[in-house]
Amino acid sequence: MTQSIAPETTVKLSLIVPVFNEAETVSLFINSISTVFDKEPLVDLEILFINDGSTDDTLLRLLELQSIDNRIQIIELSRNFGKEAALTAGLQICSGQIIVPIDVDLQDPPQLIPAMITKWREGYEVVLGRRIDRDSDSWAKRSSANLFYRIHNKMTSSKIPENVGDFRLMDKCVVEAIKELPESRRFMKGLFAWVGFKTTYINYSRPQRSAGTSKFNGWKLWNFALEGITSFSTDPLKIWTYLGLTFSAISFLFAIFIALKVIIHGADVPGYASIMVAVTFLGGLQLIGIGILGEYLGRTYIESKRRPVFIIRQIYRGKR
Known part of the structure; x- marks a missing residue:
C-alpha cells in the first residue's frame, strides 16, 4: 500500500494479543477495547488472543468473554513457547487489512489505535507507538533498555527505534513480508525493523499495568538482549578478533622488552604474581571468546x- 486510504472506507483490524497467565487482566482489556471501538463504526475488529501455555484460568476466562463477544478469536498453543512465538502465531493467522500487536496489561493504550489508523489512511504502512515517558518502569529497567538500544544499533545495519516495543500498526503487506522470514529464533523487534516500509511515529506515555505482574525478569531480559544482538550482528565475533590481535601485539612487544632487558641487565627471576595475573587474565579472555562462539554455534544448531x-x-473461533 502506497496511496492514502479514504477516511470513509471500512477497514478490518486484527489485534494480536499474546497472553500467559493473565486471567486477571483479560476482562479489563476487553472493556477498554470496547470503550474505544464501539465508537468506531468504520473498523471491523478481530481480537486474536494467543494463549501461550497459560496454567491459570486465562483460557476459561477468554472462552467466557468469547461467548458474549464474537469478535474474540482464541489460539491455544500446546505449551509456553514465549512471546515472540506467540506473536508469530498471531501474524500467521490474522486476517485483518491492518494489524496491531498489543499487550493485554494496557500499558500499550488502546486509545492510541484510532490515531494510528488515521496515519495509515494517510499512506503510512507502519505506525510505531513510541514511549516518551517510562516512569512506570524501574530505573534499572529503563537504564538497561537504553543501553541495549545503543549497543544493538551500533552493531547492526537495521536499527531498532529507541523506546519502541511491539505496539505498532502494520499494513497487511508488512505482515506478509515478515511471514516470509524463515528463522525459528525470532527477535520480533529486529524483524519488524528489518523489513522496513514507510514508517511514522505516535508518542505516548507508558502507564502502569492494569492488573497482574510482569512475566519478564532480569534473566529473561538479559537472554532477550543476547538474542537481539546475535540475531542481527556478527560484530561480537569481529570484536574478539580485534582483541586477539591487540593482545598478541602487546605480548610480542612485551617479549621484545624482556629480551632487551636480559641482554642489557642480565637474567632475572620473573615474578610469580605477574605470571598468575597474565595467565588468569588471558584464560578469562579465551573463555569469554569461546562463550561468544558458543552463542552463535548454538543458534546455528537450533536453526538447522x-x-x-x-x-x-486448538483454535476457538467466535461465531460471527
Missing part, C-alpha cells in the same frame, strides 16, 4: 533443526 516456531493445540 528447522523445528516449527510454535504448535497450535
Whole structure:
C-alpha cells in the first residue's frame, strides 16, 4: 500500500494479543477495547488472543468473554513457547487489512489505535507507538533498555527505534513480508525493523499495568538482549578478533622488552604474581571468546533443526 486510504472506507483490524497467565487482566482489556471501538463504526475488529501455555484460568476466562463477544478469536498453543512465538502465531493467522500487536496489561493504550489508523489512511504502512515517558518502569529497567538500544544499533545495519516495543500498526503487506522470514529464533523487534516500509511515529506515555505482574525478569531480559544482538550482528565475533590481535601485539612487544632487558641487565627471576595475573587474565579472555562462539554455534544448531516456531493445540473461533 502506497496511496492514502479514504477516511470513509471500512477497514478490518486484527489485534494480536499474546497472553500467559493473565486471567486477571483479560476482562479489563476487553472493556477498554470496547470503550474505544464501539465508537468506531468504520473498523471491523478481530481480537486474536494467543494463549501461550497459560496454567491459570486465562483460557476459561477468554472462552467466557468469547461467548458474549464474537469478535474474540482464541489460539491455544500446546505449551509456553514465549512471546515472540506467540506473536508469530498471531501474524500467521490474522486476517485483518491492518494489524496491531498489543499487550493485554494496557500499558500499550488502546486509545492510541484510532490515531494510528488515521496515519495509515494517510499512506503510512507502519505506525510505531513510541514511549516518551517510562516512569512506570524501574530505573534499572529503563537504564538497561537504553543501553541495549545503543549497543544493538551500533552493531547492526537495521536499527531498532529507541523506546519502541511491539505496539505498532502494520499494513497487511508488512505482515506478509515478515511471514516470509524463515528463522525459528525470532527477535520480533529486529524483524519488524528489518523489513522496513514507510514508517511514522505516535508518542505516548507508558502507564502502569492494569492488573497482574510482569512475566519478564532480569534473566529473561538479559537472554532477550543476547538474542537481539546475535540475531542481527556478527560484530561480537569481529570484536574478539580485534582483541586477539591487540593482545598478541602487546605480548610480542612485551617479549621484545624482556629480551632487551636480559641482554642489557642480565637474567632475572620473573615474578610469580605477574605470571598468575597474565595467565588468569588471558584464560578469562579465551573463555569469554569461546562463550561468544558458543552463542552463535548454538543458534546455528537450533536453526538447522528447522523445528516449527510454535504448535497450535486448538483454535476457538467466535461465531460471527
